[in-house]
Amino acid sequence: MRSVDREDGPLKVTGAAVYAADHHPDRLAYGYLLTSTIARGSILGMDTGQAAKAPGVLALYTPFNPVKLYPYAKEENAELTPPLQNTDVRYYGQAIGLVVAETFEQARDAAALVITRYSAQQPRASFTDGLPSAAPPPSGTPVVDVLAPGVTSIDQALAAGDVTLTATYSTPVETHVAMEPHATTAFWTADQLTIYTATQGVRLVVDRLTETLGIEAAKIHVINPYVGGGFGNKWGMWAHTPLTAAAARALGRPVKTVLTREQVFSVVGHRPPSSQTVSLGAAPDGTLVAVKNDGVSGKSASNNFYEPVANLSLVLYGSANLHVSRKVVTLDVPVTTIMRAPQESNGSFALESALDELADKLGMDPLDLRRKNDTPIRPSDKLPWSSKHLQECYTMGAERFGWSRRSSKPGTVTDGDWLVGLGMATATYGASRGQASIKVRLRDDGRAIVSGTAADLGTGQSTVFAVLTADGLGIPVGRVVPQLGDSATPPAANAGGSGSTSTNGPAVQLATDAAKAAMVTLATEHDKSPFKGQEVTFSNGEIRGGGREMPFGDLLTLLDVPAVEATATSPRSPVRDHAFRSFGAHFCEVRVNRWTGEPRVSRWLCVVDAGTIVNPKTARSQIAGGIIMGIGQALLEDLRIEPETGRFGNATMADYLVPINADIPDIGVEFLDYPDTLLSDLGARGIGEFGIVGAAGAVANAIYNATGKRIRDLPITLDKLL
Amino acid sequence: MRAFDFAAPRGIAGALRLAGDGSAFLAGGTTLVDLMKLNVLAPEHVIDINRLPLRGIRLGPDGLHIGALERMDDIARHGAVAAQYPLISQALLLSASPQIRNMASIGGNLMQRTRCGYFRDMATSCNKRSPGSGCPAQTGDNRGHAVLGTSASCAATHASDVAVALVALDASVRLRGRDGERSVRLADFYLLPGDTPHVENRLRPGELITEVIVPRLQWARHSTYVKVRDRQSYEFALASAAVAVDLRGGKVRDARVAVGGVGTVPWRLPAVEAALRAGQSFERASALAAEGARPLAGNSFKVELVQRTVLRALMEVAGSR
Known part of the structure; x- marks a missing residue:
């Protein structure tokens, strides 16, 4: 890397x-x-x-x-x-x-x-008031059951668990x-x-x-x-x-x-509030025998978007019996829309908190409980995961973070006036590869232009384009000019669903190869070319053949041709017999003031198995950014709707709090870098949403370890810890 | 923002001649310009006072004199302030952001308006902004609102940190008007909202704060300002405590205690001070911090929080006892 x-x-x-x-x-x-x-x-x-x-x-x-x-x-x-x-x-x-x-x-x-x-x-403006009359969603099936042979209901499966747990978790409007x-x-x-x-x-x-x-x-x-x-x-x-x-x-x-x-x-959308009632049943050794999650999401009366928050419970941990349900509370509020890791960041908070609570009941280390229920197949449909190294994430993370120093008894570790706790959660996000077209243009000044309608939201996507093009051509990254965000260029993937690199990356590689081939054709067929009629190759940015080598820009200049270009299309992934998803592990330390209750995150480590990492520098920022957003979700973010008026009561940046630098410790990010070759030759799965999933759960679990208080309602503000 | 006249006089007398109904003094602008953009304030005349000779920080035998135009950051980092009055320095440094502290003056800080979301939103009613229109905070979004000194007309929290420290220290403001000069104890300067929340202080029309005077208090060196909030920085207090303790021979002889983030004005706590002078434990004394509190649906946690904040501040200054 x-x-x-x-x-x-x-x-x-x-x-x-x-x-x-x-x-x-x-x-x-x-x-x-x-x-x-x-x-x-x-x-x-x-x-x-x-x-x-x-x-x-x-x-x-x-x-x-x-x-x-x-x-x-x-x-x-x-x-x-x-x-x-x-x-x-x-x-x-x-x-x-x-x-x-x-x-x-x-x-x-x-x-x-x-x-x-x-x-x-x-207006209908209170999500809580609407919960008792939550209705089936406008799209998607209301209930999904995956039951073992002979089991007739999820409740029957739960009843067979030696240890069971039921708890309700809620999350507010976020924006x-x-x-x-x-x-x-x-x-x-x-x-x-x-x-x-x-x-x-x-x-x-x-x-x-x-x-x-x-x-x-x-x-x-x-x-x-x-x-x-x-x-x-x-x-x-x-x-x-x-x-x-x-x-x-x-x-x-x-x-x-x-x-x-x-x-x-208000003019643009927000993440809807949610409620999840999670029931887990386990054998004494921690094996999950049943996972049930009844999820409810807010939904604006102005559109149909809602978060099927329980969905993650169908895929993350192995269990022979699974049940999720989806309901919505329709509210007269601004539009509900996608926000980083829609459904999964909220879904993960509930599931990861519940697992922590179950571990406590079992008298088991929460990391061991997760190890126990790791699975090589997607539990909902039994498809094998394409490339999963979650155990390695757990092991590396636990070792480097010092997980073994966690006290199994909550509220027992202090540092001055601060109660100190450790927490962890599984990080994850789904992956896919769609269709994308990219153009690569080789110019007589020795530069390469790589273009497509993709977007760089600050993620580093344009640098990914530059790296892949430069590597394909064998030239320095600085000689590649990425041009994104122009509708006149070939149709590439929009920035969303952690799909930019997994979809556009393979297309950049194909387009680079096609541009090289076009350059080779020009070199061997142009009348004035010194390589005419010869066997040539394109490597290190040069045409080579007949004992001669020439940078492509020099050859174009010699031939008085301004540029050659090629557009290539990478298709949607044809793989149907595997499931694709990234996995990892969050470990964090949180301090809670003994007197005034402020929770402060003091250490973080995330180990990431997301396939090939094209550029670790920007990838690290992506993961850290997701974690920071997750810390905000855990501790600060709460867009409060006035029940009487439907107005957002704190709709300014002074009142809707997101983390500032002082809230964020050094964040450690480790990449395993196993290419997912079933997804693409590039093997990159995407990292845009991964960091936030599990982050809030890890914080909640660390706060429990620090204080003995289990807060099931985000954000975990100091008033809940007094 | 309504169109306005602008003047930048060089002398105090000139500034006072321009001042009157419909005028506003501009120092750092961090409150005034912000609220003008929201149409909450719409002065016809803006008088830029930055050229006036209202500078200087001086520690004299009678106490600390701070020119009204001194910037928050300069005061906080002034050697004598940091050494003799740590609570002032800390209260300033825990306020706002470096950018704002570099601009905002001490006079403007004392005059800053509440952060109540209804006060700042012209689409809602607010008795402070538009007398008699109502107070949506009583039943609306009131997590950040006051629990002390409130009325049915207003529960807006006083936003200043340093005012809390200054009230604890019995500071005064010197005021200049066309009719002359006077001093007012800061504790008397601020007015409870009652039925007239739009009247926030004793400043007369056209009067200008020229100086802040903090009486000499030897044991103010043993002091702190504890600010409790959801995030670590760049946020107004949910609760804060300015505490100075006169500790002699291991005993508390005297104490100054005021709290912020919980009151409609900076809130001195004489009962807590008296309990401390009487030798009561920090725990028992701080339990008096929320006497008379009138919590609303979203801020009832502040009743307990303010007691704990005072306790934490006392222990920071004097160790646990």
Whole structure:
């Protein structure tokens, strides 16, 4: 493994990387969203007279004076309907208008002058109140049972366990709060739309805008090479994007709309709250005989996305009897959407906590209990895992972390005024390989351009492209120029589902090989080529043959050919007889103040079996970033809905807490680096979500070890530990 | 943000001439500009006072004098402050972020507005911002709200850390208006919300804080500021305690105790001080810290937390007893 600096690092730290909100085309106008201040009902009227007369105002779009947007044709974990096409209010903070003015300040100030009258209804806003009447989900089967021969129900299987445990775990609304707020800059050249917009996939934007603007995809050019974090929230397209594009068309000038921090809490989506009731049955030696998880997820009334939170219980630990169920509580709240490791990060918190509780009941080391129930097959369908080395993760992690020093008796280790505890959990995330196309272009200046519609959300994906291309060509990484986030390039994987490297990586390799082949053809067939008619090879960036060698750039220059290029497509994985998933182990130490209860994470180690690691330097950051987000999930994040109003009560970055540097210790990350050759020749499974899964469980388990208090309701704030 | 006039006078008299109804003084701007962007404050005249001669940190025989424009970070790192009044230094350094501490003045810090989410959101009602409109915090999102000094009209927490330390130390503010100069004890300066939460202090229209004066207190060297919050830094207090202890011959002779994050104003605890002077144990004395508390649904934990915070601060200064 060779660590390479982020290819776009210098651009980002010097401010040279241009993000969606950084574009200033000539005659730019600024949009500012108006948002609703009730959660359910309809708009009776909007007094826009004062606002329309305010300085600099160019246009004011409302449901009473909308820009035309056609209905969305398919669901993308975002709004089901485009904004302003009717007077319905479905949640607090919904986009109900767009003010466009000569400056941002003018648009904002004019927006404050609009008076909106509503007919309001009582919103359904409490997840807890809705739990007793949770309903089957809008999609997916409500119940999955996998039972051993002769077993008629999961409860029968549980009853056969020598030791059983049942507990309910809950998680709050969480939200992504990426550093870069959502932003769209749009302009039209005749009937051609150019749009810079923060997204996890430019193709997603093209598809959506084609539907709602009613124009051909070929007329839409989406450009977004840099993204300041997405975490799932820039997958769906949100109200400001079609509004901005349509306003730019109507006004005949470029328009830019940047969401305010407060708007980022409601105009775009969030992770729904959840509840899981987990029952485990075990033999005295710890063998799980039954795993049951009844999961409930919040779901916005504005779309159909929910988290089937219990699903992870079907696949993580071996058991002859498994049961999960899925229900939803529909709420009049902003849109529910994917957020880093959807379903699995919440699912893991419950399952890993329950396992810890079971270990306690069994009088067993929680690590031994996990070892005991490790399985080479996916328990839900008995398919063998493609490449699983979880035992090695456990062993290496336990040794390096000093797990043997954990006291089996909670609340017995102190350091001054701090109670000290150790906890662990299994880390995991599913893997897959989809279809992707990539182009590699070899230029006469000796550089290689690698391009595709992929997105780098800050993950290091573009550096992965550079590394794989450079390795394939045998040239330094610095001579490869990755170009991502442009809808005019070949269709590669969007950034989501930990699938970027597993899907795009093999395509980069194929495209690099194809470009080499094209170069070889040129070398042997071009009339002026010194290699004409010879047997040649391409290695170390050079054409070699007949005792001669020449860098490809020199040969192109000699032949007066600017470049050769090739596009290749890597297909979806054809493998059906194996299951793919990454595994690993989190170990952490948490300190809890004896007097005032603050929990503080003081040590962390994660051992990762995620297949080939293309670039350990950026991969380490990905894992650490997931763990940091998991620490936030465990200890801080809690977007509180006011039950009466449906308003988020703490929708600012001062009040919705995410970890800051002082909350985070040094995080150790170890990679096993076993290529998953059944998934692809590259063998990389993807690491975007892996770090967060298990992190909250590990923290909760360490807090129990430190204090003897089992907190089953996230976040674990100090008031729960007093 | 409403359009406003802007002036940057060089002298105090000039600044005071410009001041009056509808005006606001601008020092570091960390509160004022923030709230102007939210339309919570909409002054017609903004008077930049940064050129006024209100600087200097001086330890005299009568105590510590701090010019109102001194920045939080400069005060915190001043040698005499750190040595003689550790609780002031610590309270400042545990506030906000380095960027804000580099900008925010001590006068502005004492004048900072509450972080109550309803006060800051123009779409909701708030008696402090719009008298008589109501207080959604009574039944709404109130985890961060006050339990001491509240009323049915307002439960907004006073946000300053250093004000807690200053109240414990019996500090005063010197005020200048067009009619002259006066000093007010900080403990008297802040007003309980009662039925008029929009009236937060005794400052008269157009009056300016020019100086903070902390009386000499030899044993303030034995002091600390403990701030308890969900995350380690960059957050307002859930509970805090400023404590100084006069420890002689292994005995507590006197003590100063004030708490923050729990009160509508910085909250001095004379009953706890009296119990300590009477020789009661730290445990028993700190149990008096939440007397009169009126918790709401989301912040009842603060009743116990503030007692524990005082206990922890006492033990940090004087060891357990």
